[in-house]
Amino acid sequence: MTGAEQDAEDPGAGGRDVEGLAPRGPDAPTQRRVTGDAVTPARDEGDPGERERDADARALASTLRLRILRLCLDEALTNRELADRLGRNPATTLHHVRTLVDRGYLAAEPVRRGARGSREVPYRATGRSWRSRHPNAFSRVLIDTFLEEVALADPDTVGTTRLGVRLDAAGKAELDRRVQELFDELAARPSDPDGTPYSIFYAVHEDTGRLRRDRPAG
Numbered sequence: 685m686t687g688a689e690q691d692a693e694d695p696g697a698g699g700r701d702v703e704g705l706a707p708r709g710p711d712a713p714t715q716r717r718v719t720g721d722a723v724t725p726a727r728d729e730g731d732p733g734e735r736e737r738d739a740d741a742r743a744l745a746s747t748l749r750l751r752i753l754r755l756c757l758d759e760a761l762t763n764r765e766l767a768d769r770l771g772r773n774p775a776t777t778l779h780h781v782r783t784l785v786d787r788g789y790l791a792a793e794p795v796r797r798g799a800r801g802s803r804e805v806p807y808r809a810t811g812r813s814w815r816s817r818h819p820n821a822f823s824r825v826l827i828d829t830f831l832e833e834v835a836l837a838d839p840d841t842v843g844t845t846r847l848g849v850r851l852d853a854a855g856k857a858e859l860d861r862r863v864q865e866l867f868d869e870l871a872a873r874p875s876d877p878d879g880t881p882y883s884i885f886y887a888v889h890e891d892t893g894r895l896r897r898d899r900p901a902g
Contacts, residue, residue, distance in 0.1 A: 691848050698733070701851070702872040737817075740787055740816060741822065742789060743784060743787040743789060744789070744816075744822065744825065745822070745825055745829060746780065747825060748770065748772070748777075748780055749784055750813075750825065751770060751785060751832065751833065752777070752780055752790070753784065753809045753813055754833070754870050755769055755770075756807055756808050757809050757881075758875045758881070760793045760807060760808040761809070762798070762806050762807070763777055764798075767783065785805075785807070788810060788812050789809065789810060790807045790809060791807065791808055791809075791810050792805050793807065794806075826885070826887075830885040831884075833883060834883075848894070850894075857887065860888075863886060865883075867886070870884070
């Protein structure tokens with residue numbers, strides 16, 4: 685194994701993870717501007733807490749990184765194994781693995797020996813992306829990741845539902861609460877090692893085409 689290949693297997697890093705909706709508290713950042721694939725805070729960038737949240741947002745602003753987290757959900761994978769499953773060059777995935785490790789979204793497990801005695805570091809998702817609050821701009825990344833993943837699935841295994849409703853504020857709050865409770869329950873449920881892996885995607889949005897003309901969106 686060459687030096688470059690060795691490094692691609694050993695990025696030098698420092699459960700369970702479900703990426704998606706996360707409860708947002710009253711202090712969650714709401715006003716942000718998007719530049720490229722980075723989500724940049726519109727508030728004072730001198731605030732250490734704000735800088736940390738911004739770094740977390742940048743780490744997750746990538747469909748490839750979200751797919752890496754999903755692959756490492758219930759099994760530890762090395763950088764080379766991730767590259768093989770994603771059809772990418774190991775040097776490319778190495779950068780993304782390091783970013784996720786630096787922000788605590790991936791954790792390294794004990795080093796193991798691979799082919800010809802090479803040093804391999806397996807990684808597993810920590811669950812931090814589920815527990816974190818995310819800016820609204822994160823929704824676009826989730827949608828793009830879903831589209832990439834569902835395109836790889838057998839159409840016979842994909843179940844979809846579409847529904848239009850009209851709710852008052854209390855009804856919308858109830859919908860959000862009940863869906864979040866179900867997702868939290870599923871996230872906390874132990875994985876069945878003999879079970880079939882499934883991916884669940886949920887989205888709700890204001891139906892602008894059905895808005896009454898005398899009421900603005902929002």
